[in-house]
Amino acid sequence: MADPALQRPDMPYSQPAESKAVSGAGPVAVRSAPLLRSRGGEIPDRIFKLAMILCGAAVLGTLVLIVYELVLRSGPSWHAFGLKFFGASEWDPVNEKFGALPFIYGTLVSSLLALLIAVPLSVGVAVFTTEMCPVPLRGPLSFFVELLAAIPSVVYGLWAIFVLVPILSNYVEPFLARTLGWTGFFDGPPYGISMLAAAIILAIMIIPIISSITREVLMVVPRHQREAALALGATRWEMIRVGVLRNARAGIVGGIILGLGRALGETMAVTMVIGNRPEIAKSLFAPGYTMASVLANEFSEATGDVYLSALIEIGLALFLVTIVVNALARLLVWSVTRGQAVGTHA
Amino acid sequence: MPENTTMPTLHHVPPIALRRRIVDHMMTAASVLTVLIVLAPLFAIFAYLVYRGIGSINWAFLTQTPKPVGEAGGGMANAIVGSGLILAIASLIGVPLGIGAGIYLAEFGRNRFGDAIRFTADVLNGVPSIVVGIVAYAIVVLSERHFSALAGGVALAIMMIPTITRTTEEMLLLVPRALREAAYGLGIPRWRTTLSITLRTATSGVITGVMLAFARVAGETAPLLFTAFGNQFWNLRINQPTAALPLQIFSYAISPYDEWHRQAWAGALVLIVLIVSAVAAVRIAVRRGTFGAA
Secondary structure, eight states, X not given: OOHHHHOOTTOTTHHXXXXXXXXXXXXXXHXXXXXXXXHHHHHHHHHHHHHHHHHHXXXXXXXXHHHHHHHHHTHHHHHHHGGGGGTOOOEETTTTEEOOHHHHHHHHHHHHHHHHHHHHHHHHHHHIIIIISOHHHHHHHHHHHHHHHHSOHHHHHHHIIIIIHHHIIIIIHHHHHHHHGGGSSSOSOOOSOSHHHHHHHHHHHHHHHHHHHHHHHHHHSOHHHHHHHHHTTOOHHHIIIIIIIHHXXXXXXXXXXXXXXXXXXXXXXXXXXXXXXXXXXXXXXXOOOOHHHHHHHXXXXXXXXXXXXXXXXXXXXXXXXXXXXXXXXXXXXXHHHHHHHXXXXX | OHHHHHOGGGGGSOOOOHHHHHHHHHHHHHHHHHHHHHHHHHHHHHHHHHHHHHTTOOHHHHHOOBOOTTOXXXXXXXXXXXXXXXXXXXXXXXXXXXXXXXXXXXXIOOSHHHHHHHHHHHHXXXXXXXXXXXXXXXIIIHHHTSXXXXXXXXXXXXXXXXXHHHHHHHHHHHSOHHHHHHHHHTTOOHHHIIIIIIHHHTHHHHHXXXXXXXXXHHTOOGGGTTTTBOOSXXXXXXXXXXXXXXXXXXXXXXXXXXXXXXXXXXXXXXXXXXXXXXXHHHHHHHHHHHHHHO
């Protein structure tokens, strides 16, 4: 369009340069054509995309397969006992009478007790690492806490059997029986192998989860919340309570529920110290049984279709509960981290 | 001196009420205490593990199969090799599938289907390991009519996939868009761009994710109980019951024999050392690799 203006007689060299560029466009396009190979590239691209879609579908398929197998194979037990399965407390493989109540009770009580122990400790650790700790100590401290998460469950169980249980039966349980025995929760012979031991080892195992999520949530609390509290004359603790913890509440609850999800499904360490007796006892010194441990102990020895399918039904119940719990936790954590991110942008 | 005269009010601010100051100090002390309480079991576990384990590890432990009850000696060589076999099967299945799914999510997954996969991966991550064991039993053991290393490998693969998928996706999304566009601009087809440019750039992150998944399943016992089942003898066939280190530790720990307890501690120490050194080795290799490439 501006070509006529450029073809000025007083700039004779501009014209050849211009024409060269224009005429050069043709050969360049021709030369680059084999490089592009646009048509030949389409088929490998499609194959690649298809392969990746299949990998993604495999993830989806795995979950579908898990649900399908659990539902299918728990069928006989469902037909035999119906909903009563979850309300009956009889577990008698010989006469093929099965009720899951003692296991549900054991799972719930051991997990909730574990939370009771773990929550104050993990929140305390998270508060210390984000708000009080000298900066050079921060990295090593969270590394150590996360190292707790790397220890295999069976090693926790091993340690619990040979170190934790003797300590409990020699010192802690007699002491609790003397001081709090009248409540009825700390009653009976202090064998060590007990619901209490299971709860303590579970607490140790879920502390890294709760504290690392709490730490993340505390770190997204905007800085000016802290500064505002301090400027109003708050002490450090008041600043943490009003400015930090209150803002991060939902996310901390999310972390706690995530810890609960882990505790509900935890198998080996609990199986090794809980005593594995399908009874509901008020005392925490008494042995118990959880849904996961009954699977671990009895599944490979289960004879008979009903027995096996009763165990699989327990597995299905465990699966459904952990999924609900985990979904709830994710929603809570997301709501906080997302909400805060929006807040800092605004 | 002049500063004192310009800001005299500083000295007249009433001191924080005593009670509030005491509460502040108490809470600080309490949170230091929680840290000590939390770290105590960690150090107790490692100290006890080394104390009980190191005396029991000897050449026989690493090279022999278990002896019958009552005989001293013997080792866990078959369990160490069996664990390696099961983990190799799990990695062969889980790593390509996980990375593939991660690539799908990062490169093509901005749609409903991608969201469904993302949610599924998160759900799978929370499935109790014992339930995964049941499913592997139902799929592999029941159809083969055999406890086998393959069944154990499938169970562990199912547990590896979600972690690998989500970390791969995250790492690929960190690769700048401009890099992809530059590759497209050079006329490189999309599949080649994804594999040789995007995935290559994110290699160290992806490998870290794989190692996290590997370390997580290497110590898993529950899903192996009724899939790999355990074995007192040598076995390298994938369709036979196979010993695994965590299984062996479990059955020795709950046995009533002192000799087996001793070996359980040794096994636990070997397990932890293997996990930690595998992760550390790959981390060092990856770091060197990326520096070499840069």
